Amino acid sequence: MMMDYQYRRRAFQNLHVEQEEAKNEMKQHIKKSKTMMAYLSSFFCFFHHTS
Template identity: 70%
Template sequence: MMDYQYRRRAFQNLHVEKEEAIKDLKQKTKKSKSMLASIATFFSFFHHTS
């Protein structure tokens, strides 16, 4: 019985960690997309001025 509870708790923790990792990844991709957009804007501006 103890083994079942332990495995269930471990599985729940894994699920929570997976959800947190997915959220973290989404936030990172949002940041990198905005960073890429600002870099692209900068380069297009730089290209037009030179």
């Protein structure tokens, strides 16, 4: 019984850690894509004005 509880608790903690890592990864990805979008939009604005 005790073993089962500890196993479940560890599994739950691991799940929580993985969720946090996934959230952080997503934030990093969004940050990168926002930067990329800003870069692309400024590039296209510049390109549009020069043509």
